[in-house]
Amino acid sequence: MGWEALEQAVTGCARCGLCASRTQTVFGTGDRAASLMVVGEAPGAEEDRQGLPFVGRAGQLLNAMLRSVGFAREQVYIANVLKCRPPRNRDPEPAEAEQCLPYLRRQIELVAPRALLCVGRIAAQNLLGTDANLGNLRGQVLRLGGTPVVVTYHPAYLLRTPAHKRRAWDDLRLARSLVDIGDGA
Numbered sequence: 001m002g003w004e005a006l007e008q009a010v011t012g013c014a015r016c017g018l019c020a021s022r023t024q025t026v027f028g029t030g031d032r033a034a035s036l037m038v039v040g041e042a043p044g045a046e047e048d049r050q051g052l053p054f055v056g057r058a059g060q061l062l063n064a065m066l067r068s069v070g071f072a073r074e075q076v077y078i079a080n081v082l083k084c085r086p087p088r089n090r091d092p093e094p095a096e097a098e099q100c101l102p103y104l105r106r107q108i109e110l111v112a113p114r115a116l117l118c119v120g121r122i123a124a125q126n127l128l129g130t131d132a133n134l135g136n137l138r139g140q141v142l143r144l145g146g147t148p149v150v151v152t153y154h155p156a157y158l159l160r161t162p163a164h165k166r167r168a169w170d171d172l173r174l175a176r177s178l179v180d181i182g183d184g185a
């Protein structure tokens, strides 16, 4: 499936019950040939309203985190594990993630980024198929197939726990270095 067919499939998706409560699907945004792809958990209220990922307060912090290592938001590709907002922002149910993950996996194949930056435990666990906690996943280079993956804190968590911003910055620099290695830099 190419981009157009994939986006249409997501727009009309009724694979799980979230299709009944969504305002609209949130497919993904950014450069479809990006060297860095960011993977989040699921749309929140603002994302559900606008149809775009990471456009609320957490999104503003994500933009600042990316900027701190030299990426404009438009230079990366951003998508979530779930394309529809769970009611009251509850955690995705395993069956919802299972139904939705093929869309994200195809997006990753199409973008073919040099590195993936996974924000938050839920995104990391679903993408990597692990139940390890965030503390055990961050701060290192993991792999998804042949693609290096860096896991860091979710920006919504960092808004509540700013003391961890320094560690998140270390993770961001690690992701940046993976992109630069691919550049021959």
Ligand code: URA
Pocket: 040, 041, 042, 043, 044, 047, 052, 053, 054, 055, 058, 059, 080
């Ligand atoms: N949190 C996420 O994980 N994704 C979004 O798009 C917004 C908030």
